[in-house]
Amino acid sequence: MDSDSDSDGSHVSATPPRDSFPPSPPPLLQSPPKHVPPVSRKITSSSSRSKPKAPIQPPPNPSQEAPLPSSSPPPPSPLFTNLPFRICESQPARFSSSVSSFSRLHSRASFTSDEKLKSDGVDFVPEPPQVEVIAPPKSVRRKPPNLITDTITSPPVKPMVFRSSGNGEGNFVKLNLNGKRGKKFPSKYKGVSKSRSNYAFRGKRYKKKEADGDGESLLEEESDLQKQVEEEANGFISSVEDAILAVKTEPSDENLTKLLNLVYGYDSFRDGQLQAIKMILGGSSTMLVLPTGAGKSLCYQIPAMILPGITLVVSPLVSLMIDQLKHLPSIIKGGLLSSSQRPEEATETLRKLREGIIKVLFVSPERLLNVEFLSMFRMSLSVSLVVVDEAHCVSEWSHNFRPSYMRLKASMLFSELKAECILAMTATATTMTLQAVMSALEIPSTNLIQKMKDLLILMESHPYKEIRSIIVYCKFQYETDMISKYLRDNNINAKGYHSGLPAKDRVRIQESFCSNKIRVVVATVAFGMGLDKGDVGAVIHFSVPGSMEEYVQEIGRAGRDGRLSYCHLFYDNDTYLKLRSLAHSDGVDEYAVGKFLTHVFSTETKQHEKICSLVIESASQKFDMKEEVMQTILTHLELGEVQYLRMLPQLNICCTLNFHKSSPNTLAARNTIVAAILKKSHVKQGLHVFDIPAVASSICVATTDVLAEIQTLKMKGEVTYELKDPAFCYTILKSPREICSLSSHLTKWLTEIESCKVRKLDIMSSAAVAAISVSDTSELSSSAKQTLSLQSRIFDYFNGDEKCDTPSKTTQNCAFLRADIKVFLQSNRQAKFTPRAIARIMHGVGSPAFPNSVWSKTHFWGRYMSVEFRVIMDAAQTELFNFVDRNAALAT
Numbered sequence: 001m002d003s004d005s006d007s008d009g010s011h012v013s014a015t016p017p018r019d020s021f022p023p024s025p026p027p028l029l030q031s032p033p034k035h036v037p038p039v040s041r042k043i044t045s046s047s048s049r050s051k052p053k054a055p056i057q058p059p060p061n062p063s064q065e066a067p068l069p070s071s072s073p074p075p076p077s078p079l080f081t082n083l084p085f086r087i088c089e090s091q092p093a094r095f096s097s098s099v100s101s102f103s104r105l106h107s108r109a110s111f112t113s114d115e116k117l118k119s120d121g122v123d124f125v126p127e128p129p130q131v132e133v134i135a136p137p138k139s140v141r142r143k144p145p146n147l148i149t150d151t152i153t154s155p156p157v158k159p160m161v162f163r164s165s166g167n168g169e170g171n172f173v174k175l176n177l178n179g180k181r182g183k184k185f186p187s188k189y190k191g192v193s194k195s196r197s198n199y200a201f202r203g204k205r206y207k208k209k210e211a212d213g214d215g216e217s218l219l220e221e222e223s224d225l226q227k228q229v230e231e232e233a234n235g236f237i238s239s240v241e242d243a244i245l246a247v248k249t250e251p252s253d254e255n256l257t258k259l260l261n262l263v264y265g266y267d268s269f270r271d272g273q274l275q276a277i278k279m280i281l282g283g284s285s286t287m288l289v290l291p292t293g294a295g296k297s298l299c300y301q302i303p304a305m306i307l308p309g310i311t312l313v314v315s316p317l318v319s320l321m322i323d324q325l326k327h328l329p330s331i332i333k334g335g336l337l338s339s340s341q342r343p344e345e346a347t348e349t350l351r352k353l354r355e356g357i358i359k360v361l362f363v364s365p366e367r368l369l370n371v372e373f374l375s376m377f378r379m380s381l382s383v384s385l386v387v388v389d390e391a392h393c394v395s396e397w398s399h400n401f402r403p404s405y406m407r408l409k410a411s412m413l414f415s416e417l418k419a420e421c422i423l424a425m426t427a428t429a430t431t432m433t434l435q436a437v438m439s440a441l442e443i444p445s446t447n448l449i450q451k452m453k454d455l456l457i458l459m460e461s462h463p464y465k466e467i468r469s470i471i472v473y474c475k476f477q478y479e480t481d482m483i484s485k486y487l488r489d490n491n492i493n494a495k496g497y498h499s500g501l502p503a504k505d506r507v508r509i510q511e512s513f514c515s516n517k518i519r520v521v522v523a524t525v526a527f528g529m530g531l532d533k534g535d536v537g538a539v540i541h542f543s544v545p546g547s548m549e550e551y552v553q554e555i556g557r558a559g560r561d562g563r564l565s566y567c568h569l570f571y572d573n574d575t576y577l578k579l580r581s582l583a584h585s586d587g588v589d590e591y592a593v594g595k596f597l598t599h600v601f602s603t604e605t606k607q608h609e610k611i612c613s614l615v616i617e618s619a620s621q622k623f624d625m626k627e628e629v630m631q632t633i634l635t636h637l638e639l640g641e642v643q644y645l646r647m648l649p650q651l652n653i654c655c656t657l658n659f660h661k662s663s664p665n666t667l668a669a670r671n672t673i674v675a676a677i678l679k680k681s682h683v684k685q686g687l688h689v690f691d692i693p694a695v696a697s698s699i700c701v702a703t704t705d706v707l708a709e710i711q712t713l714k715m716k717g718e719v720t721y722e723l724k725d726p727a728f729c730y731t732i733l734k735s736p737r738e739i740c741s742l743s744s745h746l747t748k749w750l751t752e753i754e755s756c757k758v759r760k761l762d763i764m765s766s767a768a769v770a771a772i773s774v775s776d777t778s779e780l781s782s783s784a785k786q787t788l789s790l791q792s793r794i795f796d797y798f799n800g801d802e803k804c805d806t807p808s809k810t811t812q813n814c815a816f817l818r819a820d821i822k823v824f825l826q827s828n829r830q831a832k833f834t835p836r837a838i839a840r841i842m843h844g845v846g847s848p849a850f851p852n853s854v855w856s857k858t859h860f861w862g863r864y865m866s867v868e869f870r871v872i873m874d875a876a877q878t879e880l881f882n883f884v885d886r887n888a889a890l891a892t
């Protein structure tokens with residue numbers, strides 16, 4: 001069985017862990033080739049490797065053995081003698097081009113341009129691990145430049161804002177903020193020009209005089225001040241207008257930076273901003289994935305100043321819209337429309353829209369999809385840009401799926417609103433979510449600004465750009481397609497590879513890679529076993545691997561020819577959390593195992609060698625167990641201490657047979673199998689429907705004999721047939737005396753496998769985070785330290801010291817969890833939940849009885865991904881009891 005993940009992102013193999021011994025060591029890397037800078041430090045492993053602590057021993061399964069090393073290990077180095085692999089480093093003084101390197105995604109530091117410069121555009125110096133992964137609602141922001149009135153009842157305060165000639169409106173939001181007024185001048189204008197910063201000072205003086213009671217001079221000073229402010233404002237506006245004109249004429253980096261400086265007071269763009277702005281100005285729909293606080297808003301605000309039509313910003317929460325409106329530079333006139341607004345507020349905003357006063361309109365998806373709203377735009381307004389903020393809400397795979405976002409399709413935005421361009425923005429999205437968002441919004445894969453871009457940058461920089469053969473490992477099948485396409489779109493000869501591809505395609509890709517017809521293979525864990533290619537020059541991990549074993553095995557595919565080779569790991573918390581959730585997708589409860597065993601052994605066993613069958617799909621649904629989990633249990637029943645059953649070949653057990661030439665009875669008279677078929681089948685619309693194992697058992701032949709016979713009849717033109725219902729087939733050798741104790745034993749074993757998976761992932765993640773977190777303070781570069789840090793973790797791990805010191809990014813408690821579970825249960829009364837089923841839904845993990853396609857629609861889907869699975873299960877159990885008790889009380 002292939003052990004890479006399903007494209008639905010829900011499958012992580014339920015098979016027992018592989019051999020718990022450290023995987024075979026990759027061949028060691030030798031001295032660098034001539035073109036590589038001199039190696040200053042090499043760390044070599046020895047051939048003797050000690051066993052890591054053995055996890056739960058599964059029943060033997062030869063097909064899952066780790067591959068053997070293809071070359072013999074080298075002599076030990078003085079340092080890290082038992083290390084199962086060696087990492088070489090080229091230039092300690094430089095930050096990049098080390099053999100192992102790391103990128104943390106979703107960390108602000110990794111995106112700052114300074115860091116990038118330092119890192120030669122390849123490796124980033126990331127910040128220490130962030131505990132919070134899912135972007136919290138916006139809270140701490142820039143100081144508000146726009147004006148807010150006190151309360152809804154108070155008369156509107158005339159905002160004192162810089163006005164563009166003609167319209168007299170600022171960005172005016174009504175809020176119940178109890179007496180807090182917005183600043184009259186945006187703080188960001190301070191420092192932009194000397195005179196503007198003086199304003200703040202004069203303002204203080206003015207207030208002091210007012211307190212002193214010098215009324216007349218105060219009035220004079222007020223009018224002087226007013227005049228001066230207006231002059232300054234006019235001067236400011238005309239310089240901004242000049243800068244805008246310059247960008248319109250030539251959207252060069254220089255002109256855009258000038259505008260940035262003038263409006264925001266910043267000297268340079270942050271990572272990704274300039275690229276996004278230029279793409280939008282060029283009319284290209286763009287997907288922007290930058291961490292929270294990285295400055296995404298600016299990426300639509302600047303285009304809004306330049307583009308002729310309105311910029312519509314679709315936002316899922318009113319509070320977000322208000323916050324963003326507040327933070328618009330006052331040079332950009334904004335407005336807000338949401339379903340929760342009072343009619344007069346909406347009417348006022350619509351008036352301003354029609355009069356061309358509003359340039360940026362924040363709107364809820366419900367409002368946007370409203371027919372009247374759409375028709376107003378179609379008739380009279382031109383939309384230059386639609387910004388889909390928190391764009392992950394578009395995808396049902398995301399942690400925050402919003403059904404109303406699902407209707408935001410590019411086709412609708414282009415046809416109904418005549419939008420010219422779409423900008424989708426998010427801080428957190430897995431690749432699966434991105435794929436869904438980009439497909440719904442028709443954003444080409446080349447127009448993505450995020451981790452894939454970092455991968456591209458890495459691959460286009462030294463030394464990766466000179467490497468002839470590279471493997472990029474991802475966690476999910478869909479990622480391999482998406483990333484390889486993205487690389488191809490960027491002129492890199494790449495192909496995706498995963499176990500879901502037809503065997504002949506897989507063979508072809510592997511052969512083309514080996515003969516250097518393909519430069520890059522973007523693959524899941526399924527690629528590499530049996531790969532005989534010595535000159536793989538680099539292995540890049542697009543996501544954190546599931547375990548140290550996996551990591552060491554995969555990086556070991558580089559440098560088998562003894563030449564210097566490289567590895568790089570992109571780390572992001574989102575993927576780590578997703579993998580952690582998926583590690584729970586194979587877990588089972590004793591109750592379900594008991595039910596399953598009862599079903600397995602329910603067949604009458606008096607008949608010797610009776611062939612039993614279990615239709616996979618229906619059993620999977622019934623016991624809420626994945627196929628792999630059922631297979632694991634059945635395998636244990638066959639190969640465990642007691643042999644309860646014997647597994648037979650898996651087959652489609654339900655056959656529908658149509659007789660064409662001879663009559664069924666004539667055939668039956670000379671063919672015992674046909675006779676048995678007639679006995680065991682029922683006739684439906686002239687066709688004989690039967691169960692193959694039942695027929696085989698009735699005449700004591702193998703199921704394969706029955707199949708072979710009907711195939712022969714088909715070749716003779718006697719029959720045609722159809723098969724359905726794939727099933728596990730087995731014969732019972734011994735029934736357990738007590739189902740209860742057997743199911744308890746099996747559950748314990750499966751639970752240990754589940755925890756072992758989580759722990760292995762935590763250890764790997766913690767090692768990567770520890771390596772990323774080392775700082776560049778001493779004579780060694782960060783990169784060298786990262787390499788050493790990881791080496792020592794690997795060394796310790798394979799010597800039995802399973803360090804997992806970095807706290808897991810999951811939390812133990814959550815204030816609203818129990819309340820949310822309660823609401824969830826009340827709104828889904830019809831479903832029969834187990835605590836595990838609830839925990840899976842809260843983690844955004846589908847299961848056979850609670851599939852993604854149905855349950856991802858609930859807004860609790862994946863909401864508690866960062867809370868420990870066990871904690872959710874416990875809370876769910878309590879709430880399920882309460883729920884049952886309450887209902888029982890109501891019934892009496």
Ligand SMILES: Nc1ncnc2c1ncn2[C@@H]1O[C@H](COP(=O)(O)OP(=O)(O)OP(=O)(O)O)[C@@H](O)[C@H]1O
Binds near residue numbers: 290298
């Ligand atoms: N080029 C820049 N130089 C310096 N500061 C900047 C730059 N661009 C944006 N900022 C500042 O960074 C902060 C965060 O910006 P912003 O709110 O746009 O982030 P964001 O990516 O939209 O975050 P969120 O995910 O919370 O929406 C703001 O204070 C903003 O002024």
